[in-house]
Amino acid sequence: MPHFTLNIDPGGPIVNALVQISEGRRAALAAQKSPIPEPQVIRALVDTGASFTSIEPSVLQLLELSPTGTIDIVTPSTGQNVHTTETYDVNFVIYAGPGDPPLSMPNLRVAACELFSRQGIHALIGRDVLKQCILVYNGDFDVFSLAF
Amino acid sequence: MALEKELETYKTKLPELKALEGKFVLIHGENIVDTFASYEDALKQGYKQFGTKPFLVKQILAIEPVFHFSRAIGPVRKAS
Numbered sequence: 001m002p003h004f005t006l007n008i009d010p011g012g013p014i015v016n017a018l019v020q021i022s023e024g025r026r027a028a029l030a031a032q033k034s035p036i037p038e039p040q041v042i043r044a045l046v047d048t049g050a051s052f053t054s055i056e057p058s059v060l061q062l063l064e065l066s067p068t069g070t071i072d073i074v075t076p077s078t079g080q081n082v083h084t085t086e087t088y089d090v091n092f093v094i095y096a097g098p099g100d101p102p103l104s105m106p107n108l109r110v111a112a113c114e115l116f117s118r119q120g121i122h123a124l125i126g127r128d129v130l131k132q133c134i135l136v137y138n139g140d141f142d143v144f145s146l147a148f
Numbered sequence: 149m150a151l152e153k154e155l156e157t158y159k160t161k162l163p164e165l166k167a168l169e170g171k172f173v174l175i176h177g178e179n180i181v182d183t184f185a186s187y188e189d190a191l192k193q194g195y196k197q198f199g200t201k202p203f204l205v206k207q208i209l210a211i212e213p214v215f216h217f218s219r220a221i222g223p224v225r226k227a228s
Contacts, residue, residue: 013151022191024191028195028199031199032199049216049217050216051216052216052217054221066200067150068204069151069204070151070155071213072215073214073216073217074216074217075218075219075221075223076217076220077221078223085223086224089191106189109205111223113223124219129149
């Protein structure tokens, strides 16, 4: 089973992930002979408190994406009120150890949510992605492992 | 707001769509294009048919789920 183990960052269990346009959007841009935006390497926090994977809007802007949906969310900053946020489809890749296949989600639906950059991260990896993984948080050794 | 017209179409057509609960509907403007078994299939058709023009892919659900975040984050809705 592909896996990796990393030190726990002061900000929590953070991985580098590659985010790029989804397969469908890539085909549409190619058909229009439009340039393909460059993939972006981002810092993503593994967050079991997030029920949906979310990405900072500035990253989505670099990929020149348009929303293809919305979801309703509740966070501490919204209080008890439900707010609607846009969703985008992306190709999201988390690399494992050398020689192991990456965790690749070519059409992952992600929510656009702000304030991440101030927290030193660009994304939250939520339980929608973690349901494909085994997460071991070893606080005693200050490491975490992700297998998929 | 982005996708405002498509979301309004979904709300209006939801009583008819409820028989297809769980499937994914592709909407462009005021038109229900088709329904699909998976998000990926609906997305693929959306890009094939509309390219980079706006379209909405939405799972047909009688009760809209609410997603929870324990970390303070800000929702985003762009002006269209």
